[in-house]
Amino acid sequence: MSARPKLDYRAxxxxxxxxxxxxxxxxxxxxxFIPLHFLMLSQSLRGAQGFEKSLALTNFWVFKFGEWALxxxxxxxxxxxxxxxxxxxxxxxxxxxxxxxxxILFAITCGLLFLYFAx
Amino acid sequence: MSAGVLQAKLWYAQRISAMVLxxxxxxxxxxxxxxxxxxxxxxxxxxxxxxxxxxxIFYEVFVLACFVHAPIGIANILQETFPRSGLAxxxxxxxxxxxxxxxxxxxxxxxxxxxx
Numbered sequence: 090m091s092a093r094p095k096l097d098y099r100a101x102x103x104x105x106x107x108x109x110x111x112x113x114x115x116x117x118x119x120x121x122f123i124p125l126h127f128l129m130l131s132q133s134l135r136g137a138q139g140f141e142k143s144l145a146l147t148n149f150w151v152f153k154f155g156e157w158a159l160x161x162x163x164x165x166x167x168x169x170x171x172x173x174x175x176x177x178x179x180x181x182x183x184x185x186x187x188x189x190x191x192x193i194l195f196a197i198t199c200g201l202l203f204l205y206f207a208x
Numbered sequence: 209m210s211a212g213v214l215q216a217k218l219w220y221a222q223r224i225s226a227m228v229l230x231x232x233x234x235x236x237x238x239x240x241x242x243x244x245x246x247x248x249x250x251x252x253x254x255x256x257x258x259x260x261x262x263x264x265i266f267y268e269v270f271v272l273a274c275f276v277h278a279p280i281g282i283a284n285i286l287q288e289t290f291p292r293s294g295l296a297x298x299x300x301x302x303x304x305x306x307x308x309x310x311x312x313x314x315x316x317x318x319x320x321x322x323x324x
Contacts, residue, residue, distance in 0.1 A: 093288040117285060120278040124306040127271075130314035133254060136322035140250035147248060160240060167233045170226050177223065199237060207244045 108189045112169040115162040122159055157203050164199035168192035218280050225276035232270040257318040264319040271311030279304040 100106060132143040146152055172188035209217075243253070257263045283300035286293070316324075 092291040113285065116278075116281050120282050120303060123274060123278060124303070124310055127307070127310035127314040131310055131317045133250070133317035134313065134320070134322045134324075137250045137254055139322065140254070140317075144248055144250055144253075160237070163233060163237065167230065167237070171230055174223065174226060174230070202241055203244070206241050207247075 104186055104189055105184045108169055108172065108192070111165055111192070112173070115166040115169070118162055119159070119166060153207070157200065157207070160203045161196050161200040164196040165192055168195045218283075221276055222280040225273045228269065228273040229277055232266070232273060235266070236270065254318065254321045258321040259319070261319075264315055267315045267318075268312065271307065271315060274311065275304055275308045278307060 096106070129143055129146075133140040147156065168188065169192045172185050172192065175188065176185055243256075279300035282303055283296040286296040286299060290296075
């Protein structure tokens with residue numbers, strides 16, 4: 090695989106390019122976050138008290154905001170990923186633009202649900 | 209294995225793991241919304257997971273699917289963005305190792321609650 094092809098503004102202004110960019114961005118950030126998430130959860134090996142000390146970090150607003158953003162990114166990556174699988178493995182019906190809109194709505198809904206439940 | 213065959217195999221592995229992850233992430237999102245009501249506490253999390261073999265199996269499958277899926281994606285991004293740097297392979301191997309080791313440790317941690 091070499092460098093990605095140069096795209097001009099017509100390709101980049103396409104809705105599918107937006108979907109591609111969102112999928113890349115969310116996937117990259119999720120991949121960076123996952124080892125940290127596992128590191129935090131593995132503190133449970135220290136027992137409930139040791140685990141609680143690590144969880145106390147999540148009370149800081151920066152971490153709360155980060156969690157909220159990650160839930161939204163996870164929702165974007167999930168719905169965008171289903172769209173990709175349908176394009177690649179399903180019967181050919183074009184670029185499934187409806188799924189891009191569903192992804193955006195799904196991510197907004199998940200973000201709002203998080204805010205509702207997290208007080 | 210030629211570069212083309214390797215690329216095709218990696219593409220397929222990423223898509224198959226994506227199908228597993230699709231289910232896992234949907235269930236995980238539902239668990240997140242359930243778990244965050246009233247804030248997170250160690251007692252509450254361990255109360256759900258400690259000794260619960262179904263939780264442990266589900267999350268280990270989740271970890272294994274991430275272990276396949278994420279490093280392939282990172283390798284693709286690095287290879288396309290920095291084609292001549294040679295970063296794609298070592299960095300994606302490090303990520304794969306981190307996910308497998310830390311993820312399995314986390315699953316063992318929440319399953320045993322530190323009482324090994």
